[in-house]
Amino acid sequence: MVNIRKPLYAGLLAAVTGLSVAVGGTAAAQPEEGQIRGAGEGAAIPGSYVVKLKDQLGISSVGDTAAELTARHGGSVGLTYTAAMQGFSANMSEKQAKRLAADPRVEYVEQNAVLTIQGTQNNPVWGLDRIDQRNLPLSKTYTYPNGGEGVTSYIADTGIYMQHPDFGGRATSGYDFIDNDTNASDCQGHGTHVAGTVGSTTYGVAKSTSLVAVRVLNCSGSGSYAQIVAGIDWVAKNAKKPAVLNMSLGGGAASSVDTAVRNASNAGVTVVVASGNSNANACNYSPARAPEAITVNATDSSDNRASFSNYGTCSDIFAPGVSVTSTRNGGGTTSMSGTSMASPHVAGAAAIYLSANPSATPAQVQTALKNAATNGVVKNPGSGSPNKLLYVS
Known part of the structure; x- marks a missing residue:
């Protein structure tokens, strides 16, 4: 009896452990999400964001980096900035913007909004x-x-x-x-x-x-x-x-x-x-x-x-x-x-x-x-x- 149940227990443990690993692997594969600055502002433009890149990336790589980031996280590049700041504007979903905000190359993502005279x-x-x-x-x-x-x-x-x-x-x-x-x-x-x-x-x-x-x-x-x-x-x-x-x-x-x-x-x-x-x-x-x-x-x-x-x-x-x-x-x-x-x-x-x-x-x-x-x-x-x-x- 013992010899029969012992392998069964071990197999069950292995199965449970394998399930645990599989679940853990699935959780780890979920993209991280960051915070969006200015989210929920009354003058917000839905689906539009301003992205500030980390300065150490260098001016020459702003356009390429913007293209790489939107290819990875979704959305499209609008305007690019190289002098007043290193970054770009992007059209994307809120979920895509949150994923973008968690990218290590990004300093912050801000909700685009309306300014007036x-x-x-x-x-x-x-x-x-x-x-x-x-x-x-x-x-x-x-x-x-x-x-x-x-x-x-x-x-x-x-x-x-x-x-x-x-x-x-x-x-x-x-x-x-x-x-x-x-x-x-x-x-x-x-x-x-x-x-x-x-x-x-x-x-x-x-x-x-x-x-x-x-x-x-x-x-x-x-x-x-x-x-x-x-x-x-x-x-x-x-x-x-x-x-x-x-x-x-x-x-x-x-x-x-x-x-x-x-x-x-x-x-x-x-x-x-x-x-x-x-x-x-x-x-x-x-x-x-x-x-x-x-x-x-x-x-x-x-x-x-x-x-x-x-x-x-x-x-x-x-x-x-x-x-x-x-x-x-x-x-x-x-x-x-x-x-x-x-x-x-x-x-x-x-x-x-x-x-x-x-x-x-x-x-x-x-x-x-x-x-x-x-x-x-x-x-x-x-x-x-x-x-x-x-x-x-």
């Missing part, structure tokens, strides 16, 4: 008058040390109406990441207005700067993280320096956008951004929260923080942003309000500083503008905001 339509004019004097009332003049000659100002926005006579032939097309071509014309108006405040002859802070349109927002004034990062990447690679990049746009917190801003700044481009129009902490928004950017809050003509303006420790400076008159798409003028209108005042001031100090780093430009600002005049600046109003002299 930070301005709204309104009426009349005053901004330039305010920034060349310390205190109110307005003097009815705008005195400036130079016109931003020799500086290139990149406008990442809805495009620019380059034929507007107030640009004097200084506005040109860079690239259009909405239609993927070189015609970055404006079909919305926001970018033309912003460009006018940076550098038009009549309404611009820096009246002689070169203006380059980088279209990252569509005719409705919205674009994706992937398109914004592509625009920043293009500027980082192609900027004619000294250079300023204005981004009057924003959305939820996005690591990919922050990374792109940091690397563009490291490449020598001074980045100026709107803090946002939610009357909320700018530290919860990108690119406003990026420390390398000069983040701009808005004031009205009485030096109040605009009712819509974001605020907080992630912001750097205030500038006029209510009822700002500037160039209109198709010609003429229009008035708008928003931190979108405040940001280009500072971008223009940065161009003026760089014209006089062409070798200045982005960090030095930021420090210079903050040191020159008028202190303590903004009413209700918001918790944590530096009480500094832009001053050009």
Whole structure:
């Protein structure tokens, strides 16, 4: 009996052990899954992701690595980035994105989402008058040390109406990441207005700067993280320096956008951004929260923080942003309000500083503008905001 049962027990044990090994082998073969940053965001674009590769892979291998990763995990490659960050955008399922996030060559995968312009339509004019004097009332003049000659100002926005006579032939097309071509014309108006405040002859802070349109927002004034990062990447690679990049746009917190801003700044481009129009902490928004950017809050003509303006420790400076008159798409003028209108005042001031100090780093430009600002005049600046109003002299 013993001799009969003993082999039976051993065989059973072997069978169970074999089953255990088989089950264990199946479990080990299941692909690992990582986390997706920004998953569940309200402005998410389903099936679309931004992938940040680990930096040690090298710029030359980004395209090949993107192709290999999507071949392995599924999906397709959209845009590739080599300057503002090493990575790419991808269209794939959530499950494929999670598998991709676990790949050792990937630093993170972020849910692609929509960003929007930070301005709204309104009426009349005053901004330039305010920034060349310390205190109110307005003097009815705008005195400036130079016109931003020799500086290139990149406008990442809805495009620019380059034929507007107030640009004097200084506005040109860079690239259009909405239609993927070189015609970055404006079909919305926001970018033309912003460009006018940076550098038009009549309404611009820096009246002689070169203006380059980088279209990252569509005719409705919205674009994706992937398109914004592509625009920043293009500027980082192609900027004619000294250079300023204005981004009057924003959305939820996005690591990919922050990374792109940091690397563009490291490449020598001074980045100026709107803090946002939610009357909320700018530290919860990108690119406003990026420390390398000069983040701009808005004031009205009485030096109040605009009712819509974001605020907080992630912001750097205030500038006029209510009822700002500037160039209109198709010609003429229009008035708008928003931190979108405040940001280009500072971008223009940065161009003026760089014209006089062409070798200045982005960090030095930021420090210079903050040191020159008028202190303590903004009413209700918001918790944590530096009480500094832009001053050009």
